[in-house]
Amino acid sequence: MPQGTSYKPRRQGAYTHGQTAAASLFLLPNLVLVGLFLLVPLVLAFVISTQKLGSLGSPQYIGIDNFITLFRDTIFWETVWNTAVFTIFTVPVGMVIGLGVALLLNSVLPGRTLYRSIIFLPLVISGVATGVLGSWMFDQYNGFFNKFLHAIGITGPAWQSDGKWAMISLILVTLWQRVGFDMLIYLAGLQGISPDLLEAAKIDGSSAWQRLRHVTVPLLGPSTFFLLIMNIIYSFQVFDTVWALTRGGPDFSTTTVVTYAYREAFDDHGPQQLGYGAAVGVFIYLITLAITVIQWRFSRTRDEAG
Amino acid sequence: MTVTRRAFLSGSLGAAALLGLGACSSPNSNAGTGQTSAGQTSAGQGSTGSGSTKSVGKPSGTLTFAFWGGSAGETAGFTYAKKQFEAANPGTTINLKVVPYDGFFSGIDRGIQAGNAPDIFRVDYTTIGKYSKNGVLLDVSPYFTNAEIDQFLPALWDAIKHQGVPYGVPHQTDTTCVVYSKKAFEAAGITSVPTSLDSAWTWDEFSAVAQKLQSTLPHNKFPFAYDWTQAGAFRWLSWLYQAGGTLLTPDLSKCALPSSAGTKALEYTQSFFAKKWVPANNTIKTSTYSDNFFLSQTVPMTFVGDFLVPELADPANGYKGGDWGATFMPRDVAAASDLGGNAIVALKNTKNPDLAAAFLKFLVSEDIMKYFCEQAVELPTLKTLVNEQLNYAFRPDVVKVCAQQATTISDTIVKECTIAGFADINTALEDQLELAFHGQSAPATLDAIATKVNQALGS
Structure with missing residues (x-):
């Protein structure tokens, strides 16, 4: 500090006060929206899950009875299993394909912008439309796939009447829809990797696989972490595609936790037990929270992801 | 064209039955x-x-x-x-x-x-x-x-x-009737179809028709489809009523299943899948309805409500398999149809x-x-x-058939389908019939339906 110049603090108090007021003003709309559409419904979901509440009539407090019923409900546990299977087969597989496509389209490839757009396009189509499209494609008697297989002399599988194949059709449709998102995030991640690092590794004699395995993939950690969280949440909350594609059938083989909650609570011709549906919703919330916390806690790249 | 329903309503089931028709509407x-x-x-x-x-x-x-x-x-x-x-x-x-x-x-x-x-x-x-x-x-x-x-x-x-x-x-x-492709019937040697309620096919006769159709169809086509998809699950009850059974006791306080009529109706409808008389995906939880199967010509005969007649008759997007006609639901001990x-x-x-x-x-x-x-x-x-x-x-010729069929909706059907907890009952039917059509035994299915229905009735 120069001699003779006394440090005169700025009118920090007043300035900060003004800043705070302005910041609060800017934050207010978001806080109101978050409070109104996220926090209030979240709290209400917990409240309703302790009630016996039909679509009409007044609520009746029943404590944890809905959760006791839920844990004894064999169909519910079947839907949890289905959701787990769906998640296991959509999340890692989708991410691997997404990474592969991203690597391909990150290189010098003629028309790569067009390919990127084509692969990304399914993501902007609504889940219901995708499901309806899927139900046509996988129609086991008149759908594209089985007609195509028939044309080349293969008897197509029973996509709609066999539970395993119905789940596979659901996974395939979901992958078709989600790979574009994985690709996009990985592309962004790839473009953030300095070519110098790859070049240095190459000079050191590493193979292409080694560069991918030991340089590219670790540096994509934040993208992978982000995708893992987003995809797991998406897969756990899948509803529209399932509802339009299989209606949860055959039997309960493609009924996921959310479609089950919907049917129990909101289906016009279902039991319309909002309290029970809310209990299922709370279960989904807690599971999603637990997965996120575990990943956050143990992910080595979490700080970079933030 | 014009239709006179007077004659159809003069029978013993008459007006009451028609009334019943209105009760069981579904999304369809x-x-x-x-x-x-x-x-x-x-x-x-x-x-x-x-x-x-x-x-x-x-x-x-x-x-x-x-x-x-x-x-x-x-x-x-x-x-x-x-x-x-x-x-x-x-x-x-x-x-x-x-x-x-x-x-x-x-x-x-x-x-x-x-x-x-x-x-x-x-x-x-x-x-x-x-x-x-x-x-x-x-x-x-x-x-x-x-x-x-x-x-x-x-x-x-x-x-x-x-x-x-x-x-x-x-x-x-509205109610359900049977529509069929005249060309397919001719090819299968089915030369006449019932033209009155009294002459409606018995279950045995209906089975014979299904077998004849099956013998002329390739492996990826089936004799018929039924309209019990999704919220239409309650339309399965028509088979139960035809077999002489009821879903509920006369005072509507408890489930009347299991019963011999229930077993008969369930085993008969399960046999549709075992014998491949219906497409394997013509179950409850599917996105393909009975009219879709007919329109895509996967089946030459289907059970549909009269409200779908405009769709089938639409010149641009309707049925493309040639001339089609309508006849009545099969009957067993009794004739019955659903209340829509x-x-x-x-x-x-x-x-x-x-x-x-x-x-x-x-x-x-x-x-x-x-x-x-x-x-x-x-x-x-x-x-x-x-x-x-x-x-x-x-x-109007098809509507005429449905109007006649409507007279087979009895007071019992109306009462059972309009009780306050019917949504719960329909959900139980959806779940259990779906399982039954994929192999769950008839006794287990009927027991499960009874348990769920009694829960819904609070008994």
């Missing part, structure tokens, strides 16, 4: 017609016959009427009614609110809870019990004389009653109950009901129209 189900003659009892004029308890005077004001337009004909019918009503009653406005069927009742329920539900709405007979039981509907008994009530088919008027009180008006009915159709109801706390009642009466006045039924190809609920010739927009 259309509401019936039900217009009262504007000249005879002009809207808003109150009751004119003996037993009238309330004169509402000249109605005025604005109300909202919410419905789903199951077809262009239905929307046209309601729009026509609105215009005619407003013209006949200056100073009134009926705001039409056309809402998709999916989520329709959830929206109504949220509106009721929030206090902003439409004043008047359409409701299928299997769902009306939920609203009447919860006390949210307008009791219309002050607005109808006994003479006016007598104009309705008794079973359908019963369908809108809860504990003896009428909530709303029975607007239209819709009522129109008003909210108890509507700001203008007199106007609401006037519009309800107008909707079921003769001219308006006639127009609606003709446009929507659905069955009326007024005796006078049942006995009259209607100029149906599409295939």
Whole structure:
């Protein structure tokens, strides 16, 4: 500090006060929206899950009875299993394909912008439309796939009447829809990797696989972490595609936790037990929270992801 | 073309059975017609016959009427009614609110809870019990004389009653019949089909028809499809009633399953899958309906409601497999079919109950009901129209079959399908029939249905 110049603090108090007021003003709309559409419904979901509440009539407090019923409900546990299977087969597989496509389209490839757009396009189509499209494609008697297989002399599988194949059709449709998102995030991640690092590794004699395995993939950690969280949440909350594609059938083989909650609570011709549906919703919330916390806690790249 | 239903209704099941038709509508189900003659009892004029308890005077004001337009004909019918009503009653406005069927009742329920539900709405007979039981509907008994009530088919008027009180008006009915490809039947050597209820196929005869068709079809095509998909699961009950069984005990307090008739009906319908008489995906939880199978020519014969006749007869997107005809549901110990159709109801706390009642009466006045039924190809609920010739927009010959079939809907069917907890029962049927069609044994299925139904009934 120069001699003779006394440090005169700025009118920090007043300035900060003004800043705070302005910041609060800017934050207010978001806080109101978050409070109104996220926090209030979240709290209400917990409240309703302790009630016996039909679509009409007044609520009746029943404590944890809905959760006791839920844990004894064999169909519910079947839907949890289905959701787990769906998640296991959509999340890692989708991410691997997404990474592969991203690597391909990150290189010098003629028309790569067009390919990127084509692969990304399914993501902007609504889940219901995708499901309806899927139900046509996988129609086991008149759908594209089985007609195509028939044309080349293969008897197509029973996509709609066999539970395993119905789940596979659901996974395939979901992958078709989600790979574009994985690709996009990985592309962004790839473009953030300095070519110098790859070049240095190459000079050191590493193979292409080694560069991918030991340089590219670790540096994509934040993208992978982000995708893992987003995809797991998406897969756990899948509803529209399932509802339009299989209606949860055959039997309960493609009924996921959310479609089950919907049917129990909101289906016009279902039991319309909002309290029970809310209990299922709370279960989904807690599971999603637990997965996120575990990943956050143990992910080595979490700080970079933030 | 015109159709006379008088002859069909003269049997023992007659009017009561037709009434029953209206009760079991589903997402695939259309509401019936039900217009009262504007000249005879002009809207808003109150009751004119003996037993009238309330004169509402000249109605005025604005109300909202919410419905789903199951077809262009239905929307046209309601729009026509609105215009005619407003013209006949200056100073009134009926705001039409056309809402998709999916989520329709959830929206109504949220509106009721929030206090902003439409004043008047359409409701299928299997769902009306939920609203009447919860006390949210307008009791219309002050607005109808006994003479006016007598104009309705008794079973359908019963369908809108809860504990003896009428909530709303029975607007239209529909039911299931069998449609078939004449070309496929000819190829299979099936030279004649039943032309009257009395000559409807027995189960054995129906089985023989299915076998004949199967013998002429490739492996990826099937003799027929049935309309029990999704919320239409209750249509399986037709087989139970045909076998002489019932779902509930006579006092409607408990499930009447398991029973020998139940076992017979279930094993017979399970055999459709075992023998590959229906497509493997013609179960409950599927996105392919029985009409889709027929339109795609996966089956040459299918069970459909009369409200789907416009779709099948549509020149551009309808059936492309040549000429097609209609015949009756098979019968066993008895003939039976499902109760389809819709009522129109008003909210108890509507700001203008007199106007609401006037519009309800107008909707079921003769001219308006006639127009609606003709446009929507659905069955009326007024005796006078049942006995009259209607100029149906599409295939009146098929509607004639459905009208006859409607007489096989007994009082029992109406009562069982309109109880307050029917949504729970239908859910149990959806789950358990789906499992049964994939191999769950008949006794296990019937036991599970009974348990769930008794839970729904609180017994």
